[in-house]
Amino acid sequence: MSESEPSLIRPDMLEIVGRPYRRQVSYPVGASDIRRWAAAVYFPAAPPERYTDPRAERDLVAPLDFNPFAWGSAEVAGTGVEIDLDASYRSSGAMEHFLGVTPPELKRALNGGVSADYTGVPIRPGDIITSASAVSGYSQRTGRLGPMLMTDVATTWTNQDGAEVKTQRMTLIRY
Amino acid sequence: MTDTAVRQDVAQYAEGAPVPGFTRPAGLEAWNRYAAVNDEFVGIHMDDEAGKAAGYPGAIGMGNLIWGWLHCMVDEWVGEHGRLAHLECRFRAPALKGDEVVCGGVVTARETAADGTATLTVDVWADRSTGDRLVSGTARVTLNA
Numbered sequence: 001m002s003e004s005e006p007s008l009i010r011p012d013m014l015e016i017v018g019r020p021y022r023r024q025v026s027y028p029v030g031a032s033d034i035r036r037w038a039a040a041v042y043f044p045a046a047p048p049e050r051y052t053d054p055r056a057e058r059d060l061v062a063p064l065d066f067n068p069f070a071w072g073s074a075e076v077a078g079t080g081v082e083i084d085l086d087a088s089y090r091s092s093g094a095m096e097h098f099l100g101v102t103p104p105e106l107k108r109a110l111n112g113g114v115s116a117d118y119t120g121v122p123i124r125p126g127d128i129i130t131s132a133s134a135v136s137g138y139s140q141r142t143g144r145l146g147p148m149l150m151t152d153v154a155t156t157w158t159n160q161d162g163a164e165v166k167t168q169r170m171t172l173i174r175y
Numbered sequence: 176m177t178d179t180a181v182r183q184d185v186a187q188y189a190e191g192a193p194v195p196g197f198t199r200p201a202g203l204e205a206w207n208r209y210a211a212v213n214d215e216f217v218g219i220h221m222d223d224e225a226g227k228a229a230g231y232p233g234a235i236g237m238g239n240l241i242w243g244w245l246h247c248m249v250d251e252w253v254g255e256h257g258r259l260a261h262l263e264c265r266f267r268a269p270a271l272k273g274d275e276v277v278c279g280g281v282v283t284a285r286e287t288a289a290d291g292t293a294t295l296t297v298d299v300w301a302d303r304s305t306g307d308r309l310v311s312g313t314a315r316v317t318l319n320a
Contacts, residue, residue: 033212040208041243044200048251064259065239065246070214091217108219108229111238115263145230 008149009138012101017135021098025075026068026129034062034125041065062123064116064166069131093172095135095153106149106174116168121159128160136169145175184256188295188318194280197248198304201236201270209240236270241278241301241310248278249299249314257293257318264299264312275304280314291320 038047041063050056062068081100094103123129133155140149151172157165186192199205203221210216215237218225223233242264249259270276280299287293294317301310 037212040205040212041240041247043205043208063243063246063250064262065243067213070212091219110269111266113263113265114238114242115261117261118259120258120260 006147008104008106008140008147010104013096013104013138016096016099016101017137019079019099020132020134021079021095022131022133023077024069024073024131025077026127026131027072027074029062029066029068029123029125029127029129031057031060031125033068034060034066034123037066038063057125060125064118066123068123068127068129074128092174093151094174095133095151104149104174108145108175110173110175112150112171112173114168114170116166118166119164121163121165123159123165129165130158132156143175148173148175187252188256188282188285188293188316190282190285192282194248194252194282194297194299197244197251197278199244199276199278201274201276202272203234205240206234206236209237209243213237213239215239231269231271233272236274236276238266238269238310241266241270241276244276244278245299245301245310245312245314248280249297249316252280253316253318257316259314260294260317261315262299262312263314264310266310268307268309270303270309276309277302277304293318 035051038051079098083097083100085094085097088107089103091109092103092107093109096103133153135151136154137152138149151174152169153172154167154169156167159165206220210220219229219235220237221234226234245262245264253259278301280297282295283298284296285293294315297314297316299312299314300308302308
């Protein structure tokens, strides 16, 4: 960032770094949820038999990239300090409002990068997954799309037995 | 496992071994299916005008879907021999309608622990069939003893 460019990172944004902003509990994972996910990511080929064979249902395991929260959560634990977010931010991926902070005036977003550490604990039908997320850092640079704010978010999933399934880190680029 | 099978296994996962490619067509047929399971009905993935407004020739594909394709590629390659322990990637450019996205990889390191388990470090990528790199990353795979 050059000295002439205004900072996109405000002091109140820095204060929320490391503070959990969202805890979600999934509905029980369904076998059909897993099969539909596999069908979508393998399209146009059919998914492997281990996803489609009804005789293998006892051994059915979700793909590692499966998202049990995509269409909603059974429970969302608030922070108690949330503020309303204008609908125009819907596609921005903003999360600051969950901790009472107004998001930066950036309403477009791209996925800048992602990493995941998998523990080997699988997700099976019937599992209930809890997800907890926090901003782990902000940075800023100027690119082809103009000034861009990079927001690093770390999310940890655990299952109903308290076993950690994965930790995923994502860099959200807002511009 | 026979001696021949053991040799095939070692060669398949040796340093320098390629990961069999995983190729998928980009476009609304794939993106709509992925949006339907991941609730990712975002304008730039659905609507050419929204894509153009964001500076692209039209609608663009989801980074998450390429992330999924990389998982498929590694999963098909490793199978019952082990598991994917870590994957990271950077999204350099989005897929566009009509692109054929070719995911690939190569083993860059193999370390074997005293208990016989092996850890592979694997460079992975997703390219357009024209050669443009869309995604680059690294995977870590643990092979069973």
